[in-house]
Amino acid sequence: MTDVPVPIPTDTAEPPVTDTRTPKMSARDVRVSYGAKEALKGVDIDIHDDRVTAFIGPSGCGKSTFLRCFNRMNDTIPGARVTGLIELDGQNINSPAMDVVQLRARVGMVFQKPNPFPKSIYENVAYGPRIHGLAAGKSEMDAIVEKSLRRAGLWDEVKERLQESGTALSGGQQQRLCIARAIAVDPEVILMDEPCSALDPIATAKIEELIHELRGRYAIAIVTHNMQQAARVSQRTAFFHLGEMVEYGKTSEIFTNPREQRTQDYITGRYG
Amino acid sequence: MSKAPASAVLPATRWIDGSMTARVRKRYAAERRFKALGFAAVTLSVAFLAFLLVTMAAKGLGGFTRTEARLTIDFPRSDLMIDPAALKGPDAGQNVMSSDLEGALGQAATAQFGEGGADLFGGGSVDFLGDALVDDPTLLSKRAELWVPLSAKADSAAKHGGEPGLEKMLAKADTRRVFNTPFLTSSDATDPSAAGVWGALKGTFLTIMVTMLLAFPVGVLAALYLEEFAARNRWTDMIEVSINNLAAVPSIIFGLLGLAVFLNIMNLPRSAPLVGGLTLALMTMPVIVIAGRNAIKSVPPSIRDAALGVGASKMQVVFHHVLPLALPGILTGTIIGMARALGETAPLLMIGMRAFIASPPHGITDPATVLPVQIFLWSDEVDRAFVEKTSAAIIVLLLFMLMMNGLAIYLRNRFERRW
Numbered sequence: 001m002t003d004v005p006v007p008i009p010t011d012t013a014e015p016p017v018t019d020t021r022t023p024k025m026s027a028r029d030v031r032v033s034y035g036a037k038e039a040l041k042g043v044d045i046d047i048h049d050d051r052v053t054a055f056i057g058p059s060g061c062g063k064s065t066f067l068r069c070f071n072r073m074n075d076t077i078p079g080a081r082v083t084g085l086i087e088l089d090g091q092n093i094n095s096p097a098m099d100v101v102q103l104r105a106r107v108g109m110v111f112q113k114p115n116p117f118p119k120s121i122y123e124n125v126a127y128g129p130r131i132h133g134l135a136a137g138k139s140e141m142d143a144i145v146e147k148s149l150r151r152a153g154l155w156d157e158v159k160e161r162l163q164e165s166g167t168a169l170s171g172g173q174q175q176r177l178c179i180a181r182a183i184a185v186d187p188e189v190i191l192m193d194e195p196c197s198a199l200d201p202i203a204t205a206k207i208e209e210l211i212h213e214l215r216g217r218y219a220i221a222i223v224t225h226n227m228q229q230a231a232r233v234s235q236r237t238a239f240f241h242l243g244e245m246v247e248y249g250k251t252s253e254i255f256t257n258p259r260e261q262r263t264q265d266y267i268t269g270r271y272g
Numbered sequence: 273m274s275k276a277p278a279s280a281v282l283p284a285t286r287w288i289d290g291s292m293t294a295r296v297r298k299r300y301a302a303e304r305r306f307k308a309l310g311f312a313a314v315t316l317s318v319a320f321l322a323f324l325l326v327t328m329a330a331k332g333l334g335g336f337t338r339t340e341a342r343l344t345i346d347f348p349r350s351d352l353m354i355d356p357a358a359l360k361g362p363d364a365g366q367n368v369m370s371s372d373l374e375g376a377l378g379q380a381a382t383a384q385f386g387e388g389g390a391d392l393f394g395g396g397s398v399d400f401l402g403d404a405l406v407d408d409p410t411l412l413s414k415r416a417e418l419w420v421p422l423s424a425k426a427d428s429a430a431k432h433g434g435e436p437g438l439e440k441m442l443a444k445a446d447t448r449r450v451f452n453t454p455f456l457t458s459s460d461a462t463d464p465s466a467a468g469v470w471g472a473l474k475g476t477f478l479t480i481m482v483t484m485l486l487a488f489p490v491g492v493l494a495a496l497y498l499e500e501f502a503a504r505n506r507w508t509d510m511i512e513v514s515i516n517n518l519a520a521v522p523s524i525i526f527g528l529l530g531l532a533v534f535l536n537i538m539n540l541p542r543s544a545p546l547v548g549g550l551t552l553a554l555m556t557m558p559v560i561v562i563a564g565r566n567a568i569k570s571v572p573p574s575i576r577d578a579a580l581g582v583g584a585s586k587m588q589v590v591f592h593h594v595l596p597l598a599l600p601g602i603l604t605g606t607i608i609g610m611a612r613a614l615g616e617t618a619p620l621l622m623i624g625m626r627a628f629i630a631s632p633p634h635g636i637t638d639p640a641t642v643l644p645v646q647i648f649l650w651s652d653e654v655d656r657a658f659v660e661k662t663s664a665a666i667i668v669l670l671l672f673m674l675m676m677n678g679l680a681i682y683l684r685n686r687f688e689r690r691w
Contacts, residue, residue, distance in 0.1 A: 071581070073577070073580065073581070076576070076577075076580060078504060101583050101584070101585050102583065103583075104580060104581060104582070104583040105582065105583030106583075108581065108582065109577075109581040110581075111574065111577055111578065111581070113574055115572075115574035115575060115577060115578040116578070117575065117578060117579070117593065118575075118597065127579075127582060127584075127592075128582035128583060128584075131582075131583070131584055131585075131588055131592075132583060178578070181578075181582060182581065182582065184582075185582055185583060
């Protein structure tokens with residue numbers, strides 16, 4: 001990876017954004033510790049709903065941990081403690097007034113390893129809407145399933161075999177099915193935790209294309225190991241190192257003109 | 273070369289030379305030895321199993337057949353005094369048994385086979401004759417020719433020999449071997465020719481039902497709670513250790529517990545499938561909890577993440593995803609536990625299920641016995657004819673277990689999902 005030149009995104013691809021606007025989600029002084037070990041040491045960030053925000057950094061830097069704070073998936077890890085303020089539309093997601101189940105529907109997640117349910121393709125997509133009561137009948141559910149699969153770019157490949165098992169699809173198709181499953185509950189934010197790390201280059205390209213298409217409709221935060229990927233799909237990039245956020249800015253600036261030496265070293269492949 | 277650094281002093285690895293070939297050969301030899309030992313172990317266990325099955329079959333198959341002799345009974349001329357009207361209605365069986373059937377049978381046998389002919393027939397023969405009369409009361413007015421089952425002793429003599437007197441008598445008679453239906457349809461009796469396994473089979477079935485209905489839901493819910501909901505702390509650790517210990521407690525202890533709690537404190541009926549089932553449920557539950565926890569643990573965490581990620585609540589995750597995926601494992605564990613309970617004798621002896629029960633139970637509170645206890649009781653009998661019955665009952669028990677294990681395999685394959 002060291003010698004591959006990082007493609008430089010053109011600013012024309014970026015929507016006009018003003019960071020003074022109210023962000024979709026914001027994090028202030030977020031700290032996470034597992035037992036005595038502090039994994040995240042006070043991170044501030046804003047995520048806007050019209051762009052893709054990428055979190056990059058070497059393994060173990062806390063970027064995935066940070067991503068999992070936004071839908072409180074860290075709650076499921078025994079011993080994990082999260083402090084700090086995270087807001088969704090100005091509402092504290094850790095307050096008792098916020099229902100965690102509803103939060104996870106509003107802030108969807110796509111995981112590193114494709115993890116479809118061992119059920120039919122249709123059931124995979126329909127599960128979320130069903131448990132939240134989003135469809136009033138079979139025809140409405142059919143419509144939701146079709147819309148979600150279309151948005152995930154999977155409809156044409158699976159429309160003839162919706163009743164087949166989701167686990168029988170190829171890895172890339174499975175990951176798009178997982179994206180369709182997340183989209184089906186009509187989320188406002190989609191978190192992607194290294195969604196392409198288990199996929200081949202062609203499947204990766206499809207997912208990246210999909211992220212482009214979803215941009216603007218949902219606020220997207222993506223964790224990636226792959227710097228070219230961050231450069232290709234995101235408009236904002238945050239660089240994490242050893243539990244700290246070292247630098248956050250426009251993707252184009254991070255990759256061409258980083259302010260910090262550590263960022264410079266990482267993106268040029270000196271470590272990571 | 274002389275100035276080479278220390279690491280270069282090591283000689284180049286020779287992949288092809290004598291010592292290397294010897295090492296390779298040694299490795300192959302070790303592999304072959306290991307395979308041979310494994311094969312020997314398998315062969316030994318198969319031999320034991322085959323020995324068990326062959327002995328059982330050789331001894332027990334005779335228990336499924338009985339010998340009958342053709343006997344002519346002249347009912348009008350016998351001393352039998354039965355009102356044909358008494359052979360109708362619900363009391364028919366009782367009425368016919370209270371008459372002197374045995375005398376009539378002995379008379380006919382002596383007339384046909386000479387002195388000692390009556391020895392050929394016994395309790396089972398009398399039962400048969402009674403049933404025949406109830407079925408067809410017109411026999412009373414006829415000279416009838418019937419195939420009557422022999423007494424246990426005569427049956428044994430016909431099958432294996434060893435009784436010269438009876439054998440001489442048998443030579444005169446016209447005999448045949450038929451399938452012994454009463455063995456499967458009647459209950460325990462003092463006369464081996466009339467004894468059957470139906471009562472014990474029904475008792476086993478009722479007991480296992482009680483065990484299943486109690487142990488399965490309680491065990492599965494306990495496993496789910498411990499694995500998915502309970503906090504990890506000292507208390508849950510202690511509970512886990514206790515459950516593991518409970519699974520290893522000798523079954524007789526559970527019998528004593530059942531005796532103390534269910535009979536002495538709760539005053540439930542003695543010898544009843546209800547109490548047997550409760551006691552066996554206590555014994556089986558830890559097995560189900562352990563199997564259930566292992567099955568639940570083996571559900572990949574990514575499935576939980578996926579469900580949580582679309583906004584499923586903890587309970588929805590458990591009941592929509594974890595439980596269905598863990599079910600094959602839970603069922604396998606449950607059926608293994610059930611099969612163990614099915615073969616359990618000791619705890620049931622403690623709660624009085626070793627009584628002599630001559631009629632099949634009609635409900636879970638009737639006195640009953642179960643197959644393994646029946647086998648135990650018969651194996652204790654002095655009468656040689658019970659040896660055959662014991663083996664035959666063992667075959668029935670083994671078939672019952674085979675069916676349950678077959679069901680386990682079927683359920684596992686039916687519900688197993690791959691991911």
